Amino acid sequence: MRRALACLSAALVAGSLVLTPVAATAATTPAALVIADDFPDPDVIKVGGTYYAYSTNNGHGNVPVATATSLTGPWTRRPDALPTLGAWANGGLTWAPDVSARADGRYLLYYTARSRAVGRQCLGAAVATSPLGPFTPVGTGPLVCNGAEGGDIDASSFVDGDGRRYLLYKDDGNAIGQPTSLWLQGVAADGVTLQGGRVELLRNDRPEEAGIIEAPVLTRVGARYVLFYSLGGYGGDGYQTSYATATSLTGPYTKAYRSLLTTASTDGAVRGPGGADVVREAGGDHIVFHGWINNYGARGMYVAALGWAGEYPVVRGSRVRYEAERGVLNRCAARSTPTASQGQVVAYLDYADSWVDVTVFAPRAGGYSAHIAYAAGYGDAQHTLTVNGGSPQVVTYPNSGWETWRQVRADVTLNAGFNTIRLTHRDRWAEIDFVEIA
Template identity: 50%
Template sequence: MSRISPIARRSLAAAGVLALASLLPTVPAAQAHSAPRLVIDGNFPDPEVVATDGALWAYATNAEPTGDPANPAHNVQTATAPGPEGPWTRQADALPVLGDWARPGLTWAPEVAPRPDGGFVMYYTARDVATERQCVGTAVSDTPAGPFTPVGDGPLVCPADEGGAIDAGSFTDEDGTPYLLYKNDGNAVGVDTWIHLQELTPDGLGFAGERVPLLRQDRPAEGGLIEAPTLVQRAGAYVLFYSAGYYGDGTYHTGYATAPALTGPYTKSDEPLMTSENTGITGPGGQDVIPGADGDWLAFHGVLSEEPLVRGMFVTPLRWDGATPSID
């Protein structure tokens, strides 16, 4: 496959920034010390939010069967809104059919990114029937609404001996090069959990380089794992958000690390960005950054009920002091 030159990539990236700016919803400027707002009062964990055509599309981990024909189980839950604070309206299942390699029922943390052809690619986590591990696959659609169609005969990434792979995240660097982030699900097999970065082919459907480990669990409060990577660039630095702890209770929290270069080294902040204590929300995590015309927002889930486990979607303004994020 031919490679795009660095100059061409920079030109494409600049054009992409201008195009994205025209698509971003105009949202109210962040108010000082505004509390996070619950915008989807129901199960909608691991939210991923994409801006397109002046609206927002959110995607979430699969829903359990409800028995309610008006609210059936979905492989990938979807909702739309004119801006971060809503109102959010639930939509049809974005991925009604999984790849042949995948077993339904454990479809987690979808990630959706635009493709050069104007369509969209979804990276979804599902149970690989061959290895019995969670692995990341791909699907494509012409529109953000879907339905997305699975691509390939197997998962895109599936390091079975490291527990599999979950929680895909996409990132496009300044030169237009696309990357995928993901976590090896090491806590499933008793090994380290690393957040990895790997260059993608321009179409987003394959890898163009070797993976680079960026960050792992190394603090007692992280409960033996870190996951849910979200990478952005601010003030000349790379800022990697992640979640840690047990997702179903108040130990779950959102941290971040910064680096001067894409591949690191990344240095974790002294204190987490969001905890149950500083937000008043149980287990804030599974975050995604929503860029807006008037500033960034953060979408994340919080525990509404532990038994049964229900995690709703919250949003809050995300402020920056250089490359240091804050929510207050």
């Protein structure tokens, strides 16, 4: 690539390659907007053949609920699942409900509301014989309410493989200018009797979090615990969904290097994705979350396919970055440069047999968009792209200048699971920084 004269003969050989035209492939499937109305912080369970979704309060009640026979809808609004709050709570600020089935056949609802006594958001519980409710508040006071830490919000339930039940929640420290943490609390089978002390799982410590991590949801994949959470201010595009993992329930948890869902990672298809829930099913997992709609006037409910690259989550329609220099290199080499992602690129892709293989993951089989970050300094360059050794297509890199990293898009068809994308030298010279798959 930098050795233009030395590589001229190789470029001519590559330029003589004849490619068989291939049918155009479809771009990725973005997250589906399934409730195009205000439905923030969605929580979804499935009972029999029916899905039940619950949201933060709005004009449809304290705990709005909707039902469908498919995650993608159509969804039908139902009456308020919690028409009467606990006596300890004021109305109007009933947030982030969580509904789960108990072993006794009843359904448990966690909700957040404003404590009359403390003047902060606190956690309450209610039970019902049907997932539609109406749910009846449990006890005379909140389940968790610590005014000294700003209150407590965003409860969710988790049952481990041994049958033990846990409550997760966030202290609302950001409401009083303190750090925020996510907590794990053991509970009895009824979900409301606290057992033992709580354990801090995560605390905000990154600039993009803007002092806020919240909406914890925990699941287990193989031997790994995966803790989903939201971060940043909920009011705009800065809100996003990330995750942390651990091999023990109580941690330590390691945060993902990049968030799982952001406005940018979805290419603007969802604005401020957050308040996520995970739906685990034999036919394929999904992630359900909210995003701004109607010019930021409401937060609608979205659904996207969720897969597991090993034991790590991948969402269809949200970009995942794969560093090219970590792939398999043939007659080329990694080059260090401070201008590139992770400080390295694949360089010297100068010969007819110069190629890089990048292993990528697809949650479902079908069309995806590959975004290839490159720099080309001696005119427009080309590579040949194949997936799993299949039919080739030509990728063209418009001249950008060396160290000026741009992206081109190539639509590809991937198998469910891991796939190999190969980029082979074809014409002139380009360096590859990374490949992002959405």
